[in-house]
Amino acid sequence: MAEQKTLQKGSKYNDVDLDGDGIVTDEEIARTQALIDLENKDKKEDQLRMMAWVSMLSMVIFTAALYLPIIALDRLAAIDNILQMFYIAQAGVVATFFGANAYMSK
Numbered sequence: 001m002a003e004q005k006t007l008q009k010g011s012k013y014n015d016v017d018l019d020g021d022g023i024v025t026d027e028e029i030a031r032t033q034a035l036i037d038l039e040n041k042d043k044k045e046d047q048l049r050m051m052a053w054v055s056m057l058s059m060v061i062f063t064a065a066l067y068l069p070i071i072a073l074d075r076l077a078a079i080d081n082i083l084q085m086f087y088i089a090q091a092g093v094v095a096t097f098f099g100a101n102a103y104m105s106k
Contacts, residue, residue, distance in 0.1 A: 006022040006023060007022050007023075007024065015032070016028055016029060016032045018031060018032070048097055048100075049097070051093060051097065052093060052094050052097035052098075055090040055091075055093040055094050056090075056094055058090055059087060059090045059091070062086065066083075
């Protein structure tokens with residue numbers, strides 16, 4: 001029979017030892033890994049949601065800024081192609097976010 005290994009005092013693996021017996025089992029490691037994966041997935045979803053909000057807000061703010069008298073009409077005509085690409089790219093980010101959420105909810 002193999003000898004049980006125990007954790008040192010103050011070990012970084014003390015958090016993995018869920019039952020506090022000083023022995024880290026495969027089950028405790030698997031459970032801790034599942035919790036870490038769940039937390040990472042939640043953070044990723046938060047970041048994706050933030051990207052969608054920033055894209056939507058940037059389109060609204062940019063559109064409002066175009067109607068300010070500060071920007072001359074000849075400048076708008078010069079950057080027309082850039083504006084079109086900007087709106088398509090931002091709408092793509094938002095559409096991908098909503099599409100992915102709808103697909104994953106099924």
